[in-house]
Amino acid sequence: MILTVTPNPSLDRTYEVPALARGEVLRATGERVDPGGKGVNVSRAVAAAGRRTVAVLPLGGAPGALVADLLDARGIEVAPVPVAGATRSNIALAETDGVLTKINAPGPELSPAEQESLLETVRRLSRDADWIACCGSLPRGLAPSWYAELVARAHRAGCRIALDTSGPALLRALPERPDVVKPNAEELARAVGRPLATVGDAVRASVVLRGLGARAVLASLGADGQLLVSGAGTWFATARVSAVRSNVGAGDASLAGFLIAGGAGPGALASAVAHGAAAVRLPGSEMPTPADLDPAAVTVTTEVPMDRVLKEPAP
Numbered sequence: 001m002i003l004t005v006t007p008n009p010s011l012d013r014t015y016e017v018p019a020l021a022r023g024e025v026l027r028a029t030g031e032r033v034d035p036g037g038k039g040v041n042v043s044r045a046v047a048a049a050g051r052r053t054v055a056v057l058p059l060g061g062a063p064g065a066l067v068a069d070l071l072d073a074r075g076i077e078v079a080p081v082p083v084a085g086a087t088r089s090n091i092a093l094a095e096t097d098g099v100l101t102k103i104n105a106p107g108p109e110l111s112p113a114e115q116e117s118l119l120e121t122v123r124r125l126s127r128d129a130d131w132i133a134c135c136g137s138l139p140r141g142l143a144p145s146w147y148a149e150l151v152a153r154a155h156r157a158g159c160r161i162a163l164d165t166s167g168p169a170l171l172r173a174l175p176e177r178p179d180v181v182k183p184n185a186e187e188l189a190r191a192v193g194r195p196l197a198t199v200g201d202a203v204r205a206s207v208v209l210r211g212l213g214a215r216a217v218l219a220s221l222g223a224d225g226q227l228l229v230s231g232a233g234t235w236f237a238t239a240r241v242s243a244v245r246s247n248v249g250a251g252d253a254s255l256a257g258f259l260i261a262g263g264a265g266p267g268a269l270a271s272a273v274a275h276g277a278a279a280v281r282l283p284g285s286e287m288p289t290p291a292d293l294d295p296a297a298v299t300v301t302t303e304v305p306m307d308r309v310l311k312e313p314a315p
């Protein structure tokens with residue numbers, strides 16, 4: 001079973017608009033609502049692959065009830081932690097040319113009792129979990145060391161941990177030796193405090209994260225592909241993608257693909273890239289099913305193109 005933990009879930013509203021114009025009233029040509037948050041998306045993709053998953057998430061207010069209903073309608077098993085504050089709503093504005101602008105709300109502040117109840121729920125479900133995926137930003141109230149504590153507890157329970165977060169929450173958790181961390185290029189650049197201009201820069205930054213404690217680094221480089229840097233080796237993977245519709249949740253689909261395929265080595269990297277490439281062809285944060293995947297479009301190699309200049313460099 002893959003357990004996911006999303007301390008700051010969201011109701012994701014996506015509006016399709018012809019083009020953004022500041023100060024104007026924009027008329028959306030399409031809209032959709034998804035249950036969101038990074039761990040929630042991982043659970044949706046794992047469930048779409050027919051694997052068992054449970055999503056642990058604090059839920060509050062009317063948006064929280066809607067997130068629960070939407071997950072229920074999709075057959076996703078949820079372990080809700082009731083909280084007093086309302087679950088946040090995050091907005092994505094998707095322009096016809098593929099450019100996406102996202103507004104993420106801060107979310108409710110969790111009281112000490114709610115934080116403890118979240119940890120206790122994870123502890124209770126840990127015994128059935130092969131992997132725990134801890135994903136997304138921390139809501140107000142949770143200390144930057146919260147994921148570090150979760151990783152330490154989960155390791156004591158014998159689970160493997162995938163961590164997808166950024167900034168201080170990521171850096172503080174590294175000494176607890178998460179089994180895999182999944183930064184994007186920008187998060188990787190921020191973690192090591194230097195820009196990434198080439199694939200080689202991303203490899204070197206991933207090596208730094210391993211030096212700080214991460215057992216493996218699955219780095220998503222957007223249109224440039226993905227890297228897996230682990231004790232067993234370094235691999236680089238790319239996929240042909242025809243049309244990009246929405247990249248919201250593509251990283252989460254990738255992480256799900258990686259964990260579904262065992263969470264280590266080139267086969268898992270290939271699955272990660274196939275899931276990420278399928279997700280960007282789907283609207284909003286819709287997660288791919290096996291029918292959406294095109295494994296033949298994926299290339300994995302140990303010959304990492306170190307000098308290749310990134311199409312999307314990280315400042």
Ligand SMILES: O=P(O)(O)OC[C@@]1(O)O[C@H](CO)[C@@H](O)[C@@H]1O
Nearest residue numbers: 010036037038090104136137249
């Ligand atoms: O604010 P966070 O926790 O960093 O990210 C939240 C979020 O942007 O991540 C998912 C896409 O990865 C969305 O479902 C959700 O809105």
